[in-house]
Amino acid sequence: MSFPTWSEDSASFLTTKKNSHEEAIFRCEDERFELDIVLEANIRTIAVLDSVVKNLEHMTPDQRASYKFDKRTLGGDSRIIHYKAVQRIYGDRVDEVLAGLERDPLANIPLVLKRLKQKNQEWRATQRQWNTVWKEINEKHYLRSLDYKAPNFKKSDGMNLKAKALK
Numbered sequence: 001m002s003f004p005t006w007s008e009d010s011a012s013f014l015t016t017k018k019n020s021h022e023e024a025i026f027r028c029e030d031e032r033f034e035l036d037i038v039l040e041a042n043i044r045t046i047a048v049l050d051s052v053v054k055n056l057e058h059m060t061p062d063q064r065a066s067y068k069f070d071k072r073t074l075g076g077d078s079r080i081i082h083y084k085a086v087q088r089i090y091g092d093r094v095d096e097v098l099a100g101l102e103r104d105p106l107a108n109i110p111l112v113l114k115r116l117k118q119k120n121q122e123w124r125a126t127q128r129q130w131n132t133v134w135k136e137i138n139e140k141h142y143l144r145s146l147d148y149k150a151p152n153f154k155k156s157d158g159m160n161l162k163a164k165a166l167k
Contacts, residue, residue, distance in 0.1 A: 021141035028134045035130070038088065039123055045085035046116050048076035049109050056106050069105040071098040086112065089119050 018026070052075040056064060069075065074082040087094040100108045 019145065019147070021145040021147075024137055024141045025145055028137050031130070032134060035123070035127055039120070039127065041081050041085045042088075042116055042120050042123065044076070044078075045074065045082045046113060046120065048074055048082060049113050049116070051075065052105065053109050053113065056109075064106060067105070069102050071102040074098075074101070085116070089115055 052069070056067065059067065072079050072083075074086070076082050083094070083098075086097060090097045097108075097112065101112065
């Protein structure tokens with residue numbers, strides 16, 4: 001393994017200068033990434049809760065009575081991803097919802113699943129709307145983001161066209 005010997009805090013660390021067009025493209029990319037993360041977490045939570053419901057449906061009544069739903073992981077592997085997905089939908093009431101899931105998973109998980117799926121459809125529609133906006137922004141700024149000489153050229157061109165420089 002190799003480790004860099006510099007840090008971003010050191011004076012020798014140079015970042016590439018970004019022009020305003022490049023920053024607009026980066027903002028679009030960041031927004032897309034954030035929405036993709038939210039959508040993917042929501043899909044994973046739906047998949048986990050679907051599998052829990054299917055397992056519960058195949059259990060006998062005695063097995064269901066002894067089943068203990070883990071509200072920390074919601075039946076999955078991650079503690080945070082699924083919690084955050086439910087929290088995005090229920091906000092401050094997330095702990096009450098999770099307590100309800102733990103109390104009676106067979107009755108309450110389908111309600112949460114329905115809401116997660118509904119939000120997934122809403123967020124997909126929002127993503128489709130934003131895709132057109134992001135496409136326009138990228139098309140508008142792409143070619144200009146490649147031009148690194150324009151600011152220096154404008155500055156030097158102004159100086160070179162003054163009467164004093166033309167003598």
